[in-house]
Amino acid sequence: MKTSHTSFDGLDLLSSAVVILDAASRITYANAAAENLLESSFKALSQQKLSKLFLNGAHLDQVFQEAVQHRFADKRLDLALERPSREPLLVHVIVTALDNPETPVLIELRENVQQLKLDREERMLDQSQANKELIRNLAHEIKNPLGGIRGAAQLLELELPERHLKELREYTQVIIKEADRLQTLVDRLLAPHRRPHIVGDVNIHEVCERVRSLIVAEFPTGLTIKRDYDLSVPEFRGDKEQLIQAVLNIAHNAAQALSEQIKAGDAVITFQTRVARQVTLAKVRYRLALDLHIIDNGPGIPPDIRDRIFYPLVSGKDGGSGLGLTLAQTFVQQHLGVIECESRPGCTDFRILIPLP
Incomplete structure (x- = not known):
């Protein structure tokens, strides 16, 4: 039966x-x-x-x-x-x-959600390491020819005949300015690997307040920044400037994505801090971890780049360099932490997890 x-x-x-x-x-x-x-x-x-x-x-x-x-x-x-x-x-x-x-x-x-999370983190770490090696190698390969191109353009400008100087100088200036622009991009690519890791006591709420003041200065109207702090989060050893830059890059991206909401006057970014317990990061178990969320009520990350937002040179906005989140991820990983992201229309949540003492 x-x-x-x-x-x-x-x-x-x-x-x-x-x-x-x-x-x-x-x-x-x-x-x-x-x-x-x-x-x-x-x-x-x-x-x-x-x-x-x-x-x-x-x-x-x-x-x-x-x-x-x-x-x-x-x-x-x-x-x-x-x-x-x-x-x-x-x-x-x-x-x-x-x-x-x-x-x-x-x-x-x-x-097995935990295993899925571990596998995702492992893939992210492997990809991040490969990205860093690729960036370093490409940046060094680009840097030397750029200097030669700029120098040659300057020398060429000095040799231009007087009667055609004005119209031809326009072309040499294009070469020089574009070489300078690429040089700035290369310097940004190499920046995380050049700057020493300066360790001290870090209060994450001081980091958030510093970022908040910078965002408010740039977007004084139409944007509300909410604080939802757990004041019991302890200080930890880290590089304060790197963490300010990481949080700023995420929050600045959020503010730029909120352009329509800012015009309407209802844009909101929330800084939320909590203590997470028994957290596994990169296969290492930690008793306590900082759990920092940067949440916005914007349109969400475009689906076609959602899985690639931490890759270098991937940007969801016109004119973006696509380096902000890559650098944020690098700085957080240097603190043995990870960045996770969940996004849908109306809510994008970047979560930073860093081990606590």
Whole structure:
């Protein structure tokens, strides 16, 4: 007799994915969360073997057999279930042996959010390191020819015939000015690697207040900067100037993105500080961490660059250098921290996490 799907309807209220298997390990029930997680309807999943949904499902078969043989009441394990043409599904699996020969096994799958976060941070760190090496090498390769181009343009200007000096000098000045512009860009690319890391006691609220005063000076009307501070956040050792620059780069980007809201007079940027507990950063566990949020009510980051905002030279605004967030990330990483971002229309939240003593 087949299991009635309606007899388990209460499981649809669970946020974790639940599937029930028959004696042949075929799916006889899948709740709504399982349909979402497996990206398939119950009608499509019904009577399929759960293990066959994944390229490396053999381990699920083995655990199923152990459950059927009542070698355990329940078993927990973390798996990376590989799927065709999609990212692996990182899940915490709970396998429960049921006292029913027709449906002997219940499997609960919970997305392993912590593992996903660790993998994302690891990819970000690897990408950041590759970016820094690329930037350093490119900047040095560009720097030397730029000096030669500028010098040659200056010498050429001195040799211009008097009768054509005015019209031809316009061209040499274009060369000189563009060379200077590129030199400034190269200097900005190299700046984080040149400046020494000056460590002292840092009060994050002094950092936020300094940034607030700079933003208010540039955007005196139409923009409200709210403070939501946890005054129990302790001081920590760090480079105050680097952290001011990191927070300023994020807040300044937010203010620029709020141009329409500033015109309407309802632009808001919020600085929020909290203490996070038991935080894992770059695979290291810390008891306490600074949890700083810089939140704006702007239009959100364009979807086409959302996954690349920390890459150098990627900008969402016309005329932007695309270096502000790259430098912010570099400075925060030098404090063993990370920057995370969540964005949707009406709310963009940059979160800075830095270990605390």
